[in-house]
Amino acid sequence: MTELTDRYLFAATRSLPAAQREELSRDLAERIADTIDARVDSGASTPETAEHDALVELGHPAVLAASYSDRPLMLIGPRYFLVWKRLLIFLESFVPATVAAATALGLVLSGGGWEIVGTVVTTGLTVAVHLAFWVTLVFALIERYDTGAVGSADKLLGWTPDQLPQLPEVRRPHRRSDLIASLVWLAIAAGLLVWQQFGVLWIGGERSAVPLLAPELWSFWLPYLFVLIALEAAFAVWIYRSDWNWANALVNVALSAAFAIPVIWLFVEGMLLSPEFLAAIDPYLDADAERVLSVLFIGGVAAICAWDSIDGIIKAVRGGGRGTLDFPGNRSPRRAEG
Structure with a gap:
């Protein structure tokens, strides 16, 4: 072999x-x-x-x-499924965002206020849904009426064995980059928690000493977040050394919940943001804008933590990250160690 x-x-x-x-x-x-x-x-x-x-x-x-x-790849049919999937992912990766950005620019130039947030989000989602529907419809019609002239999936994809991915010869190459990225982002998060205390608003071209988060949180919740950041850093090192399994996936879910639940609760109870910050931005927001921003914040925190949890579970289901797959001929050091 x-x-x-x-x-x-x-x-x-x-x-x-x-x-x-x-x-x-x-x-x-x-x-x-x-x-x-x-x-x-x-x-x-x-x-x-x-x-x-x-x-x-x-x-x-x-x-x-x-x-x-x-x-079986039967959403469209095995003949065209991979071509449909590749094209759809490619289009969805930039078309909705481009249309949403163009919409936002037009609304800003026309003098729109915070209400443009809801319009932009709705526009992006609408474009994404229409894009998926029409691309799928076109491939469904091709699948139904094609007589064979278009060719096989291999021909459409232009696939040859030369395109096969390289074997993961070096142990943990991706986990090293994952570890570095995780530690960098955690360090940035810790730095932002400290930096926000000295003011995040610019008034008259100068930064004003208005903290983003309520100073009262320093009595417990901000130190709690620093401890959580340290635990996340330790967990990232542990993942680098041991890879993903079900126990690590459950720990990852617990850490995500330990961040999302308190942050969302503090925000809903009105204890997360400082009164000075809210008073400074209040003249620029109406009730609708506040409602939209609140939904976006809560949804964003929940979505990020849910995605992180699901990502860990998927990696555990697959038996670890890339480079640790057990298959005949795998020359990775991990297999040799087993």
Whole structure:
């Protein structure tokens, strides 16, 4: 088994739960070996090109994995699913944000106030929904009426074995970058908690000594947040050393809840922001703007913490992060250590 086959197995199994990964890897490895032998014996390929030709014959690893794992790509149909998915993700990544930004600019230039926040959010969501609907409809029509002239998914994607991802040869390369990013953001968060105490408003071109958060929070809740930041930093180091599992995922959920619940509660009770800050911005906000900003703040905190929790659970389900997958031929040091 060569590195090219290893890369194919890695690409085919990396999105599967750990329980299915080993069996599928073994079956695929046997099928690839049989296909290589058959091509050499029949003279269809030379020994030097047989492996590459066999992988081309098997097709895109994601399509093959779907057929093996009882997860058919049937939203559009296996023929066009990956093309539809790639195009939709590409368009959704920038079109709604671009339209929302253009809308915001137009409203600001026309003299709009805080009410533009709700309009911009609604516009972005509407564009995202319409984009998903119409792209899906177009592919559904292609799926229904195409007679074969368009070609297979491999042809549409332009897939070849040369596009297979590289094997994770170095242990924890992604976890090191994750650790650095986590520690940097936690340090920034701690710095902002201190910096906000000295004023976040500029009046007449000069910063005013109006804190963002209520000074009374220094009696308990702000030190609590500093302790939570320290625990998050320690947890990030622990994840770097041990990788994701169910126990770590549950700890991650607990840490997220320990941040979200108090912050949202303090905000709802009117104890999070300082009275001086609220008094300074009150003339610029009407009731609707305050309501919209409150919903955005609560929803944003809840969404960020929920996403962080779900991300940890997904990594635990997959048996860890990238670079720690157990599949035949994986040369990662972690497998060797087992």
